[in-house]
Amino acid sequence: MNNTPATDGAAPTPAATSTQSPSLTRGTMIAAALAVCVAQVGIAIPAVLNGLFQQDLGTSASQLTWISDAFLVPVTLLELSFGVVGDLFGRKRLLVIGAALLAIGEFIAVLTPGLSSSTGTRVAVLLTGQVIAGIGAAALFPTSLAMIAAGTHTAERRNRSVTTWAAMLSFGGAISPIVGGFLARYSFGSDPNASWRWGFLFVGIVATLSALVSWRMATNSSAPQGRSLDWPGQITIAIALFALLFAVIQGPTSGWGSGLVIGGFIVFVLAFVAFIAAERRSTAPLLRLDLFSNRAFAIAAVATVIGMFAFLGTAYATSIRLSSIQGFTPLKTSIAFILLNGIALVQMPLTHRLMTRINPKWLLSGGMGLIFVGDLWMSQLSAANRSIAPIIVPLALAGIGFALSVSAVTAVAVNTAPNHLAGMASGTTSLLRDFGFTLGPAVIGAVALSHATTLLHEKISSTPALQAGLKAFQQAPQHVPAEQKASVQGAVDAVMSGPLGANAVPSTVTAGGKTEPFNPLKDAAFHALNTSYSIGFIVCAIGALVACLIAIAIPGGSRDVLIESDSLVDPEGATAANPAV
Structure with missing residues (x-):
């Protein structure tokens, strides 16, 4: 591998090379x-x-x-x-x-x-x-x-x-x-x-x-x-991923049958097909498609995407539940993320020792199993309970599971690939892992918010008193002093934007020392979101369980679990991406 000489503090000179x-x-x-x-x-x-x-x-x-x-x-x-x-x-x-x-x-x-x-x-x-x-x-x-x-x-x-x-x-x-x-x-x-x-x-x-x-x-x-650089591959995969995320994220807002959302899915399919074609022709592909002809690697790749989707979906659902639904302060919300992210740091020495003694596919499977249990537990907890105590154990389980699985996922992929493709396998796994991470907030947000919107609309349509209260609320800006009109109109716009906005506006206000009704949808929106984000946790649990079972099916259970250090960099200098997120 040719490299430039050491140049502390100097401008880089890539033209200069050395043999060491x-x-x-x-x-x-x-x-x-x-x-x-x-x-x-x-x-x-x-x-x-x-x-x-x-x-x-x-x-x-x-x-x-x-x-x-x-x-x-x-x-x-x-x-x-x-x-x-x-x-x-x-x-x-x-x-x-x-x-x-x-x-x-x-x-x-x-x-x-x-x-x-x-x-x-x-x-x-x-x-x-x-x-x-x-x-x-x-x-x-x-x-x-x-x-x-x-x-x-x-x-x-x-x-x-x-x-x-x-x-x-x-x-x-x-x-x-x-x-x-x-x-x-x-x-x-x-x-x-x-x-x-x-x-x-x-x-x-x-x-x-x-x-x-x-x-x-x-x-x-x-x-x-x-x-x-593989410019055709980079451009087509960028278009494909953005179109997919746009369609998934906009679905609950614009409607799944809208031309905008359907168009997004069509662009995704066309761009992804173009990406496959570009990679087949490229002499230096962004993604080596022949890796997926290896059955073991293909199975590990699927487990990676689904498993990482399940974890970051869990993190996103937790964030929305605590901060936007329950109204926790950021400092109180941070406790949940200390459990989800901080455990990986504390657990690192133990995980490293386990990686030298146990085939990493079992660590990946076990980690996904713990995330499954944590998600299923979280789905049964009501957001009406504003104590932080009930969520500590399930989130700790998910955090421990993530610490095990994210450390094992690259090892699993590299162990399933030929030695000369170890660097590419590691880099590809990083791409797939990050793709799973990116899908987490998009898919869980779409599933939960679509369901919450449906529940809220059903509640309004079946409750005449709620319809009357909402009509009066929408007319409120016309009946307040001029200096309050903008803020009241902002509250009306927030409530009408969807369940999260309706939950964020208080149900009562205090004026002149007297408490008066304000947002009629507050309680209905809260209950719709509570139910829907519980479903979000169930979706994550299903994803974690599927990843767990897929990991068990990866061939090579008796293979050496140690990864050669040279696999971090392939013979041409390709880097392996971050082993933990």
């Missing part, structure tokens, strides 16, 4: 660890802020889902391509650019306009920031790992360095809910609901620090020989 890659320096290790940590914080921190997004921005259900997926989609689509870009043009340069893009995206999100702008404008600015930040994170994940792999020349040192990298990734996932919840306690300007901006500001500042650290301390490396 530079040894991993402390500065490079620090830069890589900080980069992957802040990228993971950027992914995870919105989860505890969904309630504030809705209160401050007045988001619809589909907009709330897009806020989560706007970051995840670029990571899913661009992670493998950025691995190639780093190999071609220098990894240090890409690490700096990725951190800078992450910072810029977060700062754009912080600058989302205030109440004087429309909801559509405000959400568009926030989504723009999330997309840019996601592009930056997509560069940081593979590049930080590739820099470590390129600079370590013994199995022992590489394993130790990669373990540190994975620990920092898990640390980012563990601290993000705490940081987001804690900072949200403080007002941002005059609007108390705008406190979500502190979390984005924190990520932006740390990402800026990461860019500076990488620029000053990291050692450059590259591996341009035999590497090229």
Whole structure:
């Protein structure tokens, strides 16, 4: 593998090559660890802020889902391509650019306009920031790992360095809910609901620090020989995935039979067929289709997508239930995500030991089984109980299951592939894992909100008193003083936007020391959402159970569970993506 010489603090010079890659320096290790940590914080921190997004921005259900997926989609689509870009043009340069893009995206999100702008404008600015930040994170994940792999020349040192990298990734996932919840306690300007901006500001500042650290301390490396970008594959899979997510997310809002949604599904099919055709012709494909001719790998791939969908669907359903339905503060909501994400960090030493003693397919199957139990348990808990205590055990089970399965999933895939395709198998598994993560919020949001909307409409149509109350509520802006008209109209618009909006507006208001009825749909919306997100947990449970059974069916139960360290980087320099999220 040809690489550029070590150039601490100097501009990258990918044209220069040497026969030996530079040894991993402390500065490079620090830069890589900080980069992957802040990228993971950027992914995870919105989860505890969904309630504030809705209160401050007045988001619809589909907009709330897009806020989560706007970051995840670029990571899913661009992670493998950025691995190639780093190999071609220098990894240090890409690490700096990725951190800078992450910072810029977060700062754009912080600058989302205030109440004087429309909801559509405000959400568009926030989504723009999330997309840019996601592009930056997509560069940081593979590049930080590739820099470590390129600079370590013994199995022992590489394993130790990669373990540190994975620990920092898990640390980012563990601290993000705490940081987001804690900072949200403080007002941002005059609007108390705008406190979500502190979390984005924190990520932006740390990402800026990461860019500076990488620029000053990291050692450059590259591996341009035999590497090229698969533009047709990248473009067609990007169109396909975006069209699929658009159709799934917009379905509950626009209607599943609408031309917009049906058109989205048609574009997905056409673009996906074009992607398959492009990959068959490509000399350097983004995705090696011949991997799927290996039955064991194909089974592992299906288990990966379904299992990771089940976990992030669980996380999304938990976030909406606690913050948007029950109205928990971000700090209280963060407790749930400490259980879901933090356990992976604490459990890492045990998981590592288990990986050396047990075939990883059994860890994957067992982890999915625990997620199944946790989801089924969560589906039986009523949102009317506002105590945090009932959800601790089921979410802890899901967190333990995730810690086991996410560490095992790459090992399972690599163990099912031929040795010369180990690097490609690892990278492909990363793509599939992130695809499953991206589907989680989209599918669970669509299923739960479609059902909640149906239940709410049925309740209204069967209750004359509710119909009369809703009619009077819609006319309320006409009967209030001029200075209150805008706020009352905003409340009416929120209630009419769907179940989440109706649940966010109080059922009574206090005026002149007297409590008066206000939102007639509050209770009906709450019960519809309670039932529907319980169904969301059941869908996740079914997904986890299916992944569990599929993992058991993977051939090769007696194979060596250890992955050769060289499989982290293929002979041409392809990087394996993050082993934990």
